Amino acid sequence: EVQLVQSGAEVKKPGESLKISCKGSGYSFTSYWIGWVRQMPGKGLEWMGIIYPGDSDTRYSPSFQGQVTISADKSISTAYLQWSSLKASDTAMYYCACGVGSEYFQHWGQGTLVTVSS
């Protein structure tokens, strides 16, 4: 069974850095694309970016390019989403998700709630 387990909720201050994680199991981690989706409070889904752990090929939405960094450590089957300087507007639920193709997400993590507040 494919499972994606995300790290726990975070509360941070503006300007702080953060790295959240998503550990995959039950499938070949290097053979699936894995990506991140943002959902701001009461709002819809936003596609942020995606990585292919097999060769680290990474694609970003223009809206998130330069704002976040997506990476993966295939030795521990874990993908990451990181910020160097958080803003209050980064407050949201972040989902990781994976799929055989890069065009859709077949399996989803449980979500990580990030709250940024002074």
Add this chain to the structure above:
Amino acid sequence: QSALTQPASVSGSPGQSITISCTGTSSDVGGYNYVSWYQQHPGKAPKLMIYDVSKRPSGVSNRFSGSKSGNTASLTISGLQAEDEADYYCCSYAGSSTHVVFGGGTKLTVL
């Protein structure tokens, strides 16, 4: 404003059929057969219901079907059930620079 346009809400009675539209452009929905649909219940992660316009993942009820005509994709749910009440999002590949875009979401109410 989302790249793909969906109605904010739709409703139907148990047993009826409803259709949710998803309108894009020739650069996304109309240009590729990579439309997918996700169901999201409150407080839960999204669930893939349809991919590649009309394919259903294993385990998804055949009451859910997808189609596309020009720049508009559609999700049809037949034989509505109370458990279908949720938010539904369409999604499309949009080329190598943008990659993937979501619609704004549609809230389905089962009356």
